[in-house]
Amino acid sequence: MRILLTGVTGYIGKRLLPVLLEQGHDVICCVRDKDRFDPSAISDHVQVIEVDFLDKESLKNIPLGIDIAYFLIHSMATQSGDFQQMEAECANNFRNIIEKTNTQQIIYLSGIINSDRLSKHLDSRRNVESILADGRIPITTLRAGIIVGSGSASFEIIRDLVEKLPIMITPKWLQTKCQPIAIRNVIEFMIGVIANPHAFNKSYDIGGPDILSYKEMLLQYAAERKLRRKIYIIPLMTPRLSSYWLYFVTSTSYNLAKNLVDSMKVEVICKPNNLADELGIKLINYRGSIQLAFQKIESDNVVSSWKDAQTSKILSGGLTRLLEVPSYGCFKDIRKASLQNSDASLTKIWSIGGNSGWYYGNWLWKIRGFMDQLVGGVGMRRGRKNKSDLAAGDALDFWRVLIADRKAKRLLLYAEMKLPGEAWLEFKIEDNVLIQTATFRPLGIAGRLYWYAVWPFHGFIFRGMINRIATT
Numbered sequence: 001m002r003i004l005l006t007g008v009t010g011y012i013g014k015r016l017l018p019v020l021l022e023q024g025h026d027v028i029c030c031v032r033d034k035d036r037f038d039p040s041a042i043s044d045h046v047q048v049i050e051v052d053f054l055d056k057e058s059l060k061n062i063p064l065g066i067d068i069a070y071f072l073i074h075s076m077a078t079q080s081g082d083f084q085q086m087e088a089e090c091a092n093n094f095r096n097i098i099e100k101t102n103t104q105q106i107i108y109l110s111g112i113i114n115s116d117r118l119s120k121h122l123d124s125r126r127n128v129e130s131i132l133a134d135g136r137i138p139i140t141t142l143r144a145g146i147i148v149g150s151g152s153a154s155f156e157i158i159r160d161l162v163e164k165l166p167i168m169i170t171p172k173w174l175q176t177k178c179q180p181i182a183i184r185n186v187i188e189f190m191i192g193v194i195a196n197p198h199a200f201n202k203s204y205d206i207g208g209p210d211i212l213s214y215k216e217m218l219l220q221y222a223a224e225r226k227l228r229r230k231i232y233i234i235p236l237m238t239p240r241l242s243s244y245w246l247y248f249v250t251s252t253s254y255n256l257a258k259n260l261v262d263s264m265k266v267e268v269i270c271k272p273n274n275l276a277d278e279l280g281i282k283l284i285n286y287r288g289s290i291q292l293a294f295q296k297i298e299s300d301n302v303v304s305s306w307k308d309a310q311t312s313k314i315l316s317g318g319l320t321r322l323l324e325v326p327s328y329g330c331f332k333d334i335r336k337a338s339l340q341n342s343d344a345s346l347t348k349i350w351s352i353g354g355n356s357g358w359y360y361g362n363w364l365w366k367i368r369g370f371m372d373q374l375v376g377g378v379g380m381r382r383g384r385k386n387k388s389d390l391a392a393g394d395a396l397d398f399w400r401v402l403i404a405d406r407k408a409k410r411l412l413l414y415a416e417m418k419l420p421g422e423a424w425l426e427f428k429i430e431d432n433v434l435i436q437t438a439t440f441r442p443l444g445i446a447g448r449l450y451w452y453a454v455w456p457f458h459g460f461i462f463r464g465m466i467n468r469i470a471t472t
Contacts, residue, residue: 003028011304016191032051044403095131107193109186111144113265144190145181147210150297150302157251166230170233189281250381338470345470349469365461396413397419
């Protein structure tokens, strides 16, 4: 079958694509920016087209010959505009263009919406479902709550809280019940309903076998990791304080934290259905989901992470415009070092950031990250998805990977921290010489003052960093 896959660079889409290919389907991948698509995933069975569902003109790139269409577009973590309005507009445009194709079925991953009072996030999911169902093409909606898997937002937030805090003073929403589901089961459901006429124009709640409060989820995670943790719930913590609590303790952005807190006040428990039995899916319990997640983490095989989703206002215009590092009107710090072993140095470059740190003055990097976090930036909390591999579009602490060409021995990063200007950091090996270039394009007087203020620290950090990379 020919399958249209939207959201292919997102957490779910990256997991779904290889499974669709394993099953012999031809997949048309919709991306806003081709530079963010992993070139190693391109094959005779993969077609990549640039489509922005907020841009009607770009929808002309969608071919007519489609059998199944997945709608996996979400905007909850966006830092620009009203995510509810954006999701509704995307859904309208998607439905209108898909109606012109030969599509037999739309598959939509939504949220569980069984409560009378819904959060903005869940209300938006319900609205999108209504928009898609209003067309002539049959829709199958799968409604999930907390998705547990390596790299999922829910799992990483739980992981951050439990691993970092032996004692937690928490808001009362930790008593809210939910029904978590393993990412493996989510993908099985999404594959299982393909071209299944019994699932046309139906919606199904999908969840694991356990119904747990968020407090129970934290404590079960702690037990699985053999950690002793105490959790005290106080009713005085407001939604705003709860959002800041998540923002400063975990790797989530403030916008995402705010929307998550809003949603966590709503119970997300499945209405019973027989879909799992009909599809022969064995549901994985919560602790089993944690075990599977750590198998991926410990084998350095995390396929996708919510942190890599393009949510930054800075990157809304795509990666392409940032690939050409400017020279005019810029400050540059260029350093060179002869290498003893270029392969070993290249391995160090590809392992930079995250738990490996930045090889020199890590405490200064952490201070800079904390300062960025104080003004609403991403800080240093995102780390990296893989210990030794990088790809265009990956988040890397407060940087975004623009180019990761191991064959050409070039890594180009772009700063997503709050800055009075724009910053790039490049590592390139030529003729056994490492060239390390930091570029800053200032915005007005504030940008120039910023550069001169941090210049002494740059000299200390960048000199030490290149020397450590060059030495094996």
